[in-house]
Amino acid sequence: MIGSKILASGHYVPKDIVTNDDLAKVVDTSDEWIVAHTGIESRHVSLQGENTSDLATKAAEQALERAGVAADEIGFIIVTTFTPDGLAPSTAALVQRNLGASQAWGYDLSTACAGFVFGLSTADKFMRTGDYQYGLVISAEVNSKMMDFKDRTSTVFFGDGAGAVLLGKAERDFIQAEEMHTRGDAEVVHSGRIAPLTKLSADNYPKIDAFAQVGRSVYNEVTTLIPGHIQSILEKEGLTVDDVDYFVLHQANLRMIEKVAEILGQPMTKFVTNVQHYGNSSSAGIAMAFDQLNQKNDLTGKKVLLTGFGAGFTYGSLLLSL
Known part of the structure; x- marks a missing residue:
């Protein structure tokens, strides 16, 4: 293989x-x-x-x-x-x-x-x-x-x-399991939208909109969907949340991560976070948190679950067996 x-x-x-x-x-x-x-x-x-x-x-x-x-x-x-x-x-x-x-x-x-x-x-x-x-x-x-x-x-x-x-x-693959989803939603989170023309004019010039989100809707969507999603990917492998050594979730909001941990019944010590001092760094948050975890720990033999969620609404997890 x-x-x-x-x-x-x-x-x-x-x-x-x-x-x-x-x-x-x-x-x-x-x-x-x-x-x-x-x-x-x-x-x-x-x-x-x-x-x-x-x-x-x-x-x-x-x-x-x-x-x-x-x-x-x-x-x-x-x-x-x-x-x-x-x-x-x-x-x-x-x-x-x-x-x-x-x-x-x-x-x-x-x-x-x-x-x-x-x-x-x-x-x-x-x-x-x-x-x-x-x-x-x-x-x-x-x-x-x-x-x-x-x-x-x-x-x-x-x-x-x-x-x-x-x-x-x-000789073997480090990804033990994965599960991905997309639920089309253009309004809860969006950024950089470019409007099509409505007329031909010399004044036409590309314009994009700023980032925008409906914060409460995002929070509710994540705390409703993500715990079940995490349990689903683990169950398919015959595992439970207790078998995971570290969880690395999208660094959207510390309160959101705390809520997911509470629903899963897992201690925050198993959740890697950098949002306190890096803020929500979008797709970079999980990558940076993984590096921080990797530099501080020998991950050999550990199971690390990476879970991302964002605009789309697009979400997914990778179970790493390192």
């Missing part, structure tokens, strides 16, 4: 830290309200001109360095993002150039905040063909550039960052 394994991981956040008190100076909110409702105390924000491809490149460089693999040995690069540098070229193409990964092809994958789970699943399929020695999966977001800073229901949540994993060939 041809399989793949995670050789190394890395993550990067911009150096500028924006606290809740900083946000309160530009939007009608307070540190007390944000912490009470979200658990977020601060977030990293790209204020030095770094775009999504820049963050992605730095996370990838860290993973490559840790693995001792040269960029020109990579076979492919998948970047998951819904805040790309632009619609074309792909962010992955820019990362390929930045890294000097001359032998790699690349493309972007967009499933919003579930991106890392879907990207890792996709990359694993390519690795299992046996055609590639190494593949990169990078989740990167500059959410700040898509925010309406008059909208406190969205702005207070989000931060910027990137996480990466390098996959290599293995």
Whole structure:
């Protein structure tokens, strides 16, 4: 059997830290309200001109360095993002150039905040063909550039960052099980919508909308669907939540993660979180949290469940047997 394994991981956040008190100076909110409702105390924000491809490149460089693999040995690069540098070229193409990964092809994958789970699943399929020695999966977001800073229901949540994993060939596969879902919903969460023309005019120019979400609907959707989804994927493997060593959920909101843990009857010590100081970093949150877990622990023989959920409504899980 041809399989793949995670050789190394890395993550990067911009150096500028924006606290809740900083946000309160530009939007009608307070540190007390944000912490009470979200658990977020601060977030990293790209204020030095770094775009999504820049963050992605730095996370990838860290993973490559840790693995001792040269960029020109990579076979492919998948970047998951819904805040790309632009619609074309792909962010992955820019990362390929930045890294000097001359032998790699690349493309972007967009499933919003579930991106890392879907990207890792996709990359694993390519690795299992046996055609590639190494593949990169990078989740990167500059959410700040898509925010309406008059909208406190969205702005207070989000931060910027990137996480990466390098996959290599293995005799067995590191993904034990997966389950993916999409339920089309264009209104609960949306970002960057481009309206079609209604007339031909010299004044026509592309315009996109800012990120927007219906926070209560998102919370209800996640806390209703995700615990059952997690139990479903485990039951198919003859496992229970007690068999999982670590849960890495989308870092949407600490209170949301706490609620899922409560419903599952699992201690928060098994849930990896970075949302307190990174904010909701969309698809990058799980990737960065996995790297933080990977750097602090020997994951050999451990079962790690990655669960992403986001706009679409798209959600899915990967059960990793490391």
